[in-house]
Amino acid sequence: xxxxxxxxxxxxxxxxxxxxxxxxxxxxxxxxxxxxxxxxxxxxxxxxxxxxxxxxxxxxxxxxxxxxxxxxxxxxxxxxxxxxxxxxxxxxxxxxxxxxx
Amino acid sequence: xxxxxxxxxxxxxxxxxxxxxxxxxxxxxxxxxxxxxxxxxxxxxxxxxxxxxxxxxxxxxxxxxxxxxxxxxxxxxxxxxxxxxxxxxxxxxxxxxxxxxxxxxxxxxxxxxxxxxxxxxxxxxxxxxxxxxxxxxxxxxxxxxxxxxxxxxxxxxxxxxxxxxxxxxxxxxxxxxxxxxxxxxxxxxxxxxxxxxxxxxxxxxxxxxxxxxxxxxxxxxxxxxxxxxxxxxxxxxxxxxxxxxxxxxxxxxxxxxxxxxxxxxxxxxxxxxxxxxxxxxxxxxxxxxxxxxxxxxxxxxxxxxxxxxxxxxxxxxxxxxxxxxxxxxxxxxxxxxxxxxxxxxxxxxxxxxxxxxxxxxxxxxxxxxxxxxxxxxxxxxxxxxxxxxxxxxxxxxxxxxxxxxxxxxxxxxxxxxxxxxxxxxxxxxxxxxxxxxxxxxxxxxxxxxxxxxxxxxxxxxxxxxxxxxxxxxxxxxxxxxxxxxxxxxxxxxx
Numbered sequence: 001x002x003x004x005x006x007x008x009x010x011x012x013x014x015x016x017x018x019x020x021x022x023x024x025x026x027x028x029x030x031x032x033x034x035x036x037x038x039x040x041x042x043x044x045x046x047x048x049x050x051x052x053x054x055x056x057x058x059x060x061x062x063x064x065x066x067x068x069x070x071x072x073x074x075x076x077x078x079x080x081x082x083x084x085x086x087x088x089x090x091x092x093x094x095x096x097x098x099x100x101x
Numbered sequence: 102x103x104x105x106x107x108x109x110x111x112x113x114x115x116x117x118x119x120x121x122x123x124x125x126x127x128x129x130x131x132x133x134x135x136x137x138x139x140x141x142x143x144x145x146x147x148x149x150x151x152x153x154x155x156x157x158x159x160x161x162x163x164x165x166x167x168x169x170x171x172x173x174x175x176x177x178x179x180x181x182x183x184x185x186x187x188x189x190x191x192x193x194x195x196x197x198x199x200x201x202x203x204x205x206x207x208x209x210x211x212x213x214x215x216x217x218x219x220x221x222x223x224x225x226x227x228x229x230x231x232x233x234x235x236x237x238x239x240x241x242x243x244x245x246x247x248x249x250x251x252x253x254x255x256x257x258x259x260x261x262x263x264x265x266x267x268x269x270x271x272x273x274x275x276x277x278x279x280x281x282x283x284x285x286x287x288x289x290x291x292x293x294x295x296x297x298x299x300x301x302x303x304x305x306x307x308x309x310x311x312x313x314x315x316x317x318x319x320x321x322x323x324x325x326x327x328x329x330x331x332x333x334x335x336x337x338x339x340x341x342x343x344x345x346x347x348x349x350x351x352x353x354x355x356x357x358x359x360x361x362x363x364x365x366x367x368x369x370x371x372x373x374x375x376x377x378x379x380x381x382x383x384x385x386x387x388x389x390x391x392x393x394x395x396x397x398x399x400x401x402x403x404x405x406x407x408x409x410x411x412x413x414x415x416x417x418x419x420x421x422x423x424x425x426x427x428x429x430x431x432x433x434x435x436x437x438x439x440x441x442x443x444x445x446x447x448x449x450x451x452x453x454x455x456x457x458x459x460x461x462x463x464x465x466x467x468x469x470x471x472x473x474x475x476x477x478x479x480x481x482x483x484x485x486x487x488x489x490x491x492x493x494x495x496x497x498x499x500x501x502x503x504x505x506x507x508x509x510x511x512x513x514x515x516x517x518x519x520x521x522x523x524x525x526x527x528x529x530x531x532x533x534x535x536x537x538x539x540x541x542x543x544x545x546x547x548x549x550x551x552x553x554x555x556x557x558x559x560x561x562x563x564x565x566x567x568x569x570x571x572x573x574x575x576x577x578x579x580x581x582x583x584x585x586x587x588x589x590x591x592x593x594x595x
Binding site: 009012016019023029032033039040042043044046049051056059061062065066069072073076077079080081083084087096 | 231232235236239243246247250253256259260262263264266267270271273274275277278280281282284285288289290
């Protein structure tokens with residue numbers, strides 16, 4: 001059966017795990033940004049799947065909002081990364097060490 | 102339905118229109134330079150908004166603090182208190198930026214982003230629906246990511262923005278995941294219906310409900326700077342332009358508490374589990390680690406950043422004992438209002454020091470009391486208010502917070518320990534605040550007085566009057582806070 005709620009939820013939990021793994025292990029800034037996007041998409045999948053099995057469309061609406069906001073967030077993040085790349089010629093998070101105390 | 106004249110909608114209309122018009126004017130005038138012109142427009146919009154909130158309060162058009170509403174926004178006194186605090190912080194930031202932005206490009210975009218972030222901050226406090234809460238949360242966050250990294254040529258500004266962005270984006274991802282679980286369990290995104298759904302939940306699904314509340318605590322905790330989630334905070338405050346550090350420390354941090362009170366505290370009451378102990382442990386950890394780390398700092402900005410972590414711990418005391426003492430939430434709201442003024446003032450004072458002397462290192466602050474007398478006096482008053490020295494406003498809110506912990510002691514055996522840790526931490530913080538004051542007044546050679554920036558002096562004088570005035574005569578502020586506090590008790594059901 002491909003249409004059961006549990007299938008969608010399991011995929012969503014798997015995506016959440018992949019996102020957290022990516023954040024913990026990767027040190028390239030764009031990879032970390034993608035890991036965060038994967039977590040947001042896991043939540044979106046959850047919302048749409050739950051909305052499919054509920055009598056109203058609140059979940060889909062929230063998923064649409066969240067997709068649009070995630071796109072805006074990526075735009076801001078990438079612009080910050082471009083500025084960093086022009087300064088350091090590198091986007092490895094280990095190299096950002098000027099602030100500490 | 103909300104009326105068209107209700108406070109959140111009017112504030113959104115005023116600030117949104119002006120926020121969009123400012124960049125259009127700058128394109129139409131084809132020039133970049135006139136910084137104070139845009140600042141005056143932004144200032145006027147914020148003053149009109151504060152005036153409108155005050156007018157609604159005076160005319161009794163504001164509902165007493167409502168816990169829930171069927172709508173996505175509610176025009177209640179709880180939101181009104183946060184609206185006043187956030188608009189004040191935005192005013193401080195705008196006025197404090199005038200001198201700072203003279204040396205930097207594109208002031209129109211800068212002030213417009215401050216206004217847009219302010220709309221987000223105000224709307225979070227008024228939200229009674231998780232969708233609205235999330236959208237407002239992002240409306241607050243996205244402009245601040247850009248504002249932190251606004252000085253494009255400065256590596257530390259960019260680094261601060263990247264760190265802030267990474268943790269901020271992670272926190273919003275976690276919040277969406279928490280919302281998705283809450284929606285799946287209860288079939289609604291309205292906070293009242295979610296909490297009602299939790300109270301009638303099948304016991305086998307309780308662990309999922311706990312997971313969603315845990316995700317809300319983590320997500321909001323990143324912005325509040327609670328201790329396991331605080332690593333980004335000192336770096337970001339140090340690298341950001343100092344007026345923006347004021348906006349972050351005094352503004353966005355408090356918004357995390359607004360969201361937390363709307364969602365977490367009520368959720369805890371209904372889930373009927375001993376979550377208060379978890380919040381109490383978080384509170385003790387946050388204030389202790391914040392204060393101990395603050396002692397070891399060499400930069401004034403970083404020290405204040407750690408002290409703002411410690412203050413998140415004090416505010417959390419009130420949230421932890423909220424179900425057992427009516428003073429708990431009241432103390433939290435009071436301290437939030439006071440801390441917004443104290444921390445905003447301290448960071449704007451730093452902005453003044455940075456723009457005139459270009460130092461933040463503590464050793465270089467010697468003799469500041471003679472070089473910049475008004476700024477130094479204001480900084481000392483704000484630091485003593487942060488420590489909770491009696492004739493200042495910060496004392497009363499701390500008294501109320503620690504009093505609520507003692508008050509809850511009759512039902513929670515560990516609650517008085519929160520008050521003991523709070524008092525010990527305040528004493529510890531007074532030590533390093535007094536050390537700064539000594540450096541500024543009693544060390545260093547006599548140097549000539551330098552010219553202080555007038556807008557910053559205006560902010561300093563306003564906040565000194567606020568802190569001393571409400572410190573000597575706190576009754577009006579206390580009544581206002583009492584009116585704005587939602588009533589929470591253990592037998593409460595929506």
